[in-house]
Amino acid sequence: MSSDNQHVSFSSDNSTYEEQSSELNYTNYYAPLSQTYNSNDNNIPSTLEEQQNHYTNYPTRTSFQHRMDNYNIPTPNEINDESVSHDSEKVVEVSPNERYVKLNTLLGKGAYKVVYKAIDREEGYEVAWNTMQAMQSPNNKDLEHEIQILKSVRHPNIIAFHDAWYGENEFVFITELMTSGTLREYIRKLAPLPNLKIIKRWSRQILKGLAYLHGHNPPIIHRDIKCDNIFINGAHGEVKIGDMGTAEMKLGKKYTVIGTPEFMAPEMYEEQGYNEKVDIYAFGMCLLEMATGEYPYGECKNAAQIYKKVSAGVKPACLLKVQNPEVLGVIENCLSNEDERMSAQEILEHSFLAVEPDVVLLAADPDNVHLTLQVVFKGMDKLSVKFDFNVETDTAEEVVREMIEEQVLPERYQHHITKEINRILRDIDKPTESEQAEQVRRSVWRRESDIRNELDRTREELNHATDRVLEIEQKCDSFESRARAAETRYRDAVRNLRELEEIKSPLTEEDLIKRPMLSEALSSLSIHSSNTSSSIPHGLNTPEEREKLVSHILDEYSDDTDISVFVTDCALASHRGTDKAHEWARKLQNQDIMTVGDLRDLHDEDWAGIGLTVFALRALKNMLKGKKLAAVQLQQQTYPASPPPPLTQSPPPPSSLA
Numbered sequence: 270m271s272s273d274n275q276h277v278s279f280s281s282d283n284s285t286y287e288e289q290s291s292e293l294n295y296t297n298y299y300a301p302l303s304q305t306y307n308s309n310d311n312n313i314p315s316t317l318e319e320q321q322n323h324y325t326n327y328p329t330r331t332s333f334q335h336r337m338d339n340y341n342i343p344t345p346n347e348i349n350d351e352s353v354s355h356d357s358e359k360v361v362e363v364s365p366n367e368r369y370v371k372l373n374t375l376l377g378k379g380a381y382k383v384v385y386k387a388i389d390r391e392e393g394y395e396v397a398w399n400t401m402q403a404m405q406s407p408n409n410k411d412l413e414h415e416i417q418i419l420k421s422v423r424h425p426n427i428i429a430f431h432d433a434w435y436g437e438n439e440f441v442f443i444t445e446l447m448t449s450g451t452l453r454e455y456i457r458k459l460a461p462l463p464n465l466k467i468i469k470r471w472s473r474q475i476l477k478g479l480a481y482l483h484g485h486n487p488p489i490i491h492r493d494i495k496c497d498n499i500f501i502n503g504a505h506g507e508v509k510i511g512d513m514g515t516a517e518m519k520l521g522k523k524y525t526v527i528g529t530p531e532f533m534a535p536e537m538y539e540e541q542g543y544n545e546k547v548d549i550y551a552f553g554m555c556l557l558e559m560a561t562g563e564y565p566y567g568e569c570k571n572a573a574q575i576y577k578k579v580s581a582g583v584k585p586a587c588l589l590k591v592q593n594p595e596v597l598g599v600i601e602n603c604l605s606n607e608d609e610r611m612s613a614q615e616i617l618e619h620s621f622l623a624v625e626p627d628v629v630l631l632a633a634d635p636d637n638v639h640l641t642l643q644v645v646f647k648g649m650d651k652l653s654v655k656f657d658f659n660v661e662t663d664t665a666e667e668v669v670r671e672m673i674e675e676q677v678l679p680e681r682y683q684h685h686i687t688k689e690i691n692r693i694l695r696d697i698d699k700p701t702e703s704e705q706a707e708q709v710r711r712s713v714w715r716r717e718s719d720i721r722n723e724l725d726r727t728r729e730e731l732n733h734a735t736d737r738v739l740e741i742e743q744k745c746d747s748f749e750s751r752a753r754a755a756e757t758r759y760r761d762a763v764r765n766l767r768e769l770e771e772i773k774s775p776l777t778e779e780d781l782i783k784r785p786m787l788s789e790a791l792s793s794l795s796i797h798s799s800n801t802s803s804s805i806p807h808g809l810n811t812p813e814e815r816e817k818l819v820s821h822i823l824d825e826y827s828d829d830t831d832i833s834v835f836v837t838d839c840a841l842a843s844h845r846g847t848d849k850a851h852e853w854a855r856k857l858q859n860q861d862i863m864t865v866g867d868l869r870d871l872h873d874e875d876w877a878g879i880g881l882t883v884f885a886l887r888a889l890k891n892m893l894k895g896k897k898l899a900a901v902q903l904q905q906q907t908y909p910a911s912p913p914p915p916l917t918q919s920p921p922p923p924s925s926l927a
């Protein structure tokens with residue numbers, strides 16, 4: 270570090286800021302720099318040509334050649350000799366106050382500045398070490414004053430200015446380090462175009478920075494807003510306005526012709542002076558570049574053509590490519606006449622960028638009746654509105670309407686704010702966590718008790734039904750035993766009768782049948798007592814058919830007779846239809862009883878397992894063992910006058926039991 274280096278220390282007193290009466294002019298301490306013109310200055314070039322010559326004579330920022338120079342700015346990659354990989358990062362210079370150390374890592378190079386990475390040894394974070402070539406030594410007092418102003422500018426969307434000093438033929442200043450380059454480079458990285466959400470987020474941040482600068486008294490005008498001078502911290506999407514070197518306090522109209530032609534408002538070219546609205550014009554061009562990815566007035570070959578178009582009110586060609594009507598509306602307003610242009614704050618509040626306000630509950634009395642609410646307009650603190658709300662007497666709708674009428678709230682948020690207040694009121698009504706837990710406990714308890722009651726009721730019904738079943742079963746048992754007793758009595762009676770008859774006079778079977786009592790007994794011994802025509806089995810419509818069946822039954826069934834033939838005959842003989850016959854046959858076949866022989870082989874106990882009704886079993890047994898009886902029955906039906914065959918079997922039980 271050369272001993273010529275002068276470090277300038279600054280007082281925190283910024284009274285000079287307010288008192289600033291002359292325009293900031295860096296010509297004092299570095300060149301090439303802006304040229305200040307005053308309307309009283311006779312040297313003002315009046316024609317474009319004069320201006321061009323004038324500007325080219327002075328290598329100023331305003332030089333129309335500047336744009337072309339801009340295009341030739343080497344990228345860090347192009348500066349191979351100076352690019353140093355981070356692996357070999359090392360300290361190459363120390364600031365006069367020894368607080369900052371410059372590293373050999375080049376961050377970038379512009380038309381005027383070369384920027385290196387540096388470290389703030391006091392705070393322990395990285396900063397940017399900006400160097401500018403300076404032709405002449407600055408006046409210390411002026412430098413101190415200027416830098417004092419730059420240091421006083423503190424806003425999250427403006428690159429912080431930390432320190433500055435004048436070195437050997439160079440002016441050095443330390444600023445906040447931005448990690449992700451300029452907005453212009455970043456737009457290209459988001460090819461084809463950044464989406465609307467990103468454009469809005471960037472715009473909001475740029476405008477907040479501008480609103481802050483323009484909100485100073487007197488306003489600070491940046492004068493070189495463009496995407497190259499807006500920097501990005503990619504990790505958080507933070508956007509900050511940089512290159513404050515051209516910023517100026519506005520005291521009355523400005524006349525310094527400075528900036529980048531494509532971004533310069535028409536009034537900057539004129540002699541009438543300009544104000545902070547030139548930054549809004551430049552912001553409009555930035556928005557145009559964000560929305561189209563194109564540099565404004567890219568169709569112009571040189572700065573003179575741009576000047577001509579701007580002066581004639583011809584807008585950049587890429588304006589036609591803006592698709593979104595809201596974005597287009599904002600750009601058009603920014604590019605309109607100075608008087609019509611919205612301020613940074615107004616654009617922020619424009620529906621395109623406005624963020625819906627929050628409504629927060631600041632305080633409430635213990636009964637949650639008297640509330641203090643606040644509408645917070647994000648990024649627009651001035652508009653935050655605090656108000657009281659009585660839950661018992663006020664409604665959200667009324668309160669919001671009143672505030673709109675009194676112009677305390679903008680009407681466009683009426684619905685949103687009303688909804689938010691109602692949400693807060695609902696939340697207040699909501700039970701606390703312990704109340705909620707108690708409610709859950711109670712509802713579980715209620716449910717449990719309902720289920721228990723239901724269980725008791727069902728158990729009672731079940732007991733009742735069981736009792737009924739037992740009762741009915743007992744009745745069944747008693748009926749059954751009564752039936753058995755009746756059956757036994759009946760058998761005894763028949764036997765006694767027969768014995769009696771035999772004792773009295775031995776009868777032939779024929780006689781026996783003729784006796785009315787015996788006839789009656791015999792008929793009850795038959796499987797079915799009816800002899801009406803309707804009881805004739807289905808399929809026995811003619812006497813021939815009946816004859817055939819009788820003779821068939823009278824024949825002994827051979828052992829190999831198919832069981833279904835036997836069963837069908839049996840069903841017919843017992844006045845059952847063919848469907849019954851099929852059912853019986855199926856049950857027998859399921860037990861592997863395929864022939865009459867199989868049936869004959871059955872032991873008495875096996876009969877019970879066949880699964881047939883008692884009626885069917887008796888019919889089959891009778892048919893098998895006492896087919897003659899069945900034949901008699903049939904004969905009686907067919908030929909009622911002819912005598913039935915003799916009784917050879919013990920009588921079956923009454924069919925009522927079957």
Ligand SMILES: Nc1ncnc2c1ncn2[C@@H]1O[C@H](COP(=O)(O)OP(=O)(O)OP(=O)(O)O)[C@@H](O)[C@H]1O
Binds near residue numbers: 377446450497
């Ligand atoms: N604060 C910073 N943090 C990180 N990099 C920076 C910072 N300031 C500048 N740079 C890098 O240095 C490059 C040159 O800076 P800048 O564009 O401000 O220089 P300039 O000479 O003022 O350029 P212009 O030609 O736009 O006037 C930038 O493109 C950027 O890559």
